[in-house]
Amino acid sequence: MTEIRITRYLCYILCSTIVSALKCATGNGPNAGLKVIPDTWINDGFCDCPFDSLDEAKTEACSGAAIGGWPGIEETTDRSLTFQCPQQKDKNLPISRLNDGICDCCDGADEMESESCEDICDEVLAAERSARAKAEEQYKIGKERRNNELEDFRNLVKQTLVEIETAEKGLEGKNQEMDEIKAEIQKEKITYADRRRSETLNVVDAIANTSDLSSVSGLLAPLDIRELSLLIQLTCQIAGEMETSSGEKTCAPLRLAGVDLGILWSDEDFNGSTVQVIEENDLLIDLVDENSKGEKIWSREQLSTRSSRRRLDDYHEHEQFEDDYHYHDRDEIETETYHDKRKKVDENDFYDTIILDENKENLKLIVEGSIFSKSRVKFLNHADDVIRKIQDNIKRNENVAENNKTDESDTNNEGEGGNTADNTVRKSIMRDLQQRKSSIKRGFQFALSAHILVGSRIVDRADHEVQSDLINLAASTIMYSRVRTEHVWHMLSTLLPEIGSIDTAEDESCGSLLATICPAKAIERNGSQYPPPAFLEAGENACSRAVNEANAPGCNMQSEIPSSVPEGYYGYNQPREREQDDPLYSVFRSLENMVSEKTSELETRQKDLQSEISSIENNVKELEDKVGGRGQDDGSGEFFVLKDTCHSVTAGKYDYEVCVNGKATQKDKGAKSGTSLGKWQGMNVEKETGKRVMKWENGQKCWNGPSRSATVYVTCGAETKLLSAEEPDTCTYVLEMESYIACDWKFYKKSIAVA
Secondary structure (H helix, E strand, O other), X not given: OHHHHHHXXXXXXXXXXXXXXXXXXXOOOOOOOEEEEOHHHOOOOOOOOOOXXXXXXXOOOOOOHHHOOOOOOOOOHHHHOEEEOOOOOOOEEEHHHOXXXXXXXXXXXXXXXXXOOOOOHHHHHHHHHHHHHHHHHHHHHHHHHHHHHHHHHXXXXXXXXXXXXXXXXXXXXXXXXXXXXXXXXXXXXXXXXXXXXXHHHHHHHHHHOOOOOOOOOOOOOOOOHHHHHHHHHHHHHHHHHHOOOOOOOOOHHHHHHHHHOOOEEOOOOOOOOOOOEEOOHHHHHHHHHHHOOOOOOOOHHHHHOOOOOOOHHHOOHHHOOOOOOOOOOHHHOOOOOHHHHHOOOOOOHHHHOOOOOOOHHHHHHHHHOOOOOHHHHHHHHHHHHHHHHHXXXXXXXXXXXXXXXXXXXXXXXXXXXOOHHHHHHHHHHHHHHHHHHHHHHHHXXXXXXXXXXXXXXXXXXXXXXXXXXXXXXXXXXXXXXXXXXXXHHHHHHHHOOOOOOOOOOOOOOOOOOHHHHOOOOOEEEOOEEEOOHHHHHHHHHHHHOHHHHOOOOOOOOOOOOOOOOOOOHHHOOOOOOOOOOOHHHHHHHHHHOOOOHHHHHHHHHHHHHHHHHHHHHHHHHHHHHHOOOOXXXXXXXXXXXXXXXXXXXXXXXXXXXXXXXXXXXXXEOOOOOOEEEEEEEEEEEOOOOOOEEEEEEOOOEOOOOOEOEEEEEEEEOOOOEEEEEEEEEOOEEEEEEEEHHHOOHHHHHHHOOOO
16 A cells, blocks of 8 residues: 555656646545545645545645644554665655755755756665675774674683683582581580590589698588689689779679589579579580680680680770879768678578579679678778869869969969979879779679579579589689689688688778788688688788788778888788789699680681682682683673773873773863773663663762763774764763674664665
């Protein structure tokens, strides 16, 4: 039908002297009828043939009718009616361009009513043949180069896949070896945990029961449940005073002792419920293993975060306090002293209360109200008084210094507080006092923690089980706390009044604990002398110093500001860890130095093997990246050919550069740096045109506009080069590129073969 209409239309235009009447369609489709149009109706400005517009070829009366622009008139195929230039087969003109006064065909066939079009077909066709020949030559060169490079890529893919397969086979063997090493490590961890527990029990037996092999043996077996509980609690208190970590609140030595003995506790609290004992054998094994490497951990949380956690030994005393203090008014300082609080709780509660108390404050006061803590409480009260005086003096001196700025006559008025140099010294004294106060309070916290943890081992259990349990915990806690033999004697003297000369009456005089418990003496327990010789000797040596310490530094100053804070100030001696000459050192040495050498060797092998596995995995990844994955036929070969290449073009006053797999940039001519047009997003092929399209996005944001982006359309060429660049929309850049990667059959069929 279309061909019939074209023939009729062209016949009317080109052969109007022969045709006397025009027939046009009365509807759409092959079954549409025809009607005759009188000559007088042709080109009269009225559209009589809206379905094909044949009667108004020289006017615009039927404009838009045949493409569905008129109501009731559907779009027809007539929209595609074209006129083909007789000598140019690839040139098809819309009907509207016939006889429009413009010579479109080289021979002027489209302008039959005009004689102004010259026949220039020889020149035009020659140029077209030359351009086509050049395009075909470019295509031929590009196609050959494309095929060669893609063949090289396919060969590379094959070779790379072989390398990947070889590497993965090696990786499979390494992973199997790794599984075997992990199994060996776990087995050795279990073996080490069992050996350590066995050795722990041997050490416990050596110190707990009477033996002629050691001067410290027989320490624990004679003690009952109450005494063992208090010994653990006091050991933790001393450990807290020696601990340098200001943030630690739980008794770490007791927790670590529990790990060695297979006991894990949940976090202690004060809500009136006993802490839970956790049954997790695998966790215990891992904790024992980590602690053998120098760690000090006792929970799953610490195990999982050990790489970032600050270990207990990593803290230093200077971290506890700031160099500059903020001084408060007198009414801001706590006025109720430890002595005042302690009076509210019966001291006997310290010995009688083993199970948890529901009141946190009562628990604290029980700990702080013990005979062992008496000299410490005195020191705290005294330190508070001295610190208040120092604060008052510093504030007064600062006021004097401020006044002296406006009144030079007052420069000699130092007052009681002294000058600026005096303030520096007194700040140092206050810092020392604060440090010792913190140590004492941390000791109270550790003791409170032990009170709660030990209580959980006593509830609802038979006495013989509890006694055995506490003996084991006491021995291991003494080991991990690193307390001295003398410290143990101090503790025994306060929890066994028959050993020390304890006066339980209120005594507000200044003096150390030694002044309360000396002289040292032995008693009989279970048919043997108690305490064991090493502890009794340590007590006698300590008491020999008691006379000198009866008048401890600061005792006669009545809260005056001291010139320094020496050891033993106001009766408090900060405890120090045991050294090699201490009798307890040799008892615990084998356990403290115990490590799993085989585990260390296996873990070294595991680390080396993991390094090898990582190296192979990285190599496989590099090989895959090298060929764009596993070499699927998805255009990765074309991308591989252009990957990491950069191309530039100058357009207007700018230089444009695009880097495949990199970034796109716009620069002023000759500039070294410029504006980012985006980062590489990828390359795809348009299905309709076969063009390769590259995209860069998320470039530098335009002022009051979008982020810059660049799109490159690639067509066939013998070389890869940018041809043009423009900005059709704000901050959106479009560039044209030629490259041999686009010289494929699809391009030839659409762009060359049709010509």
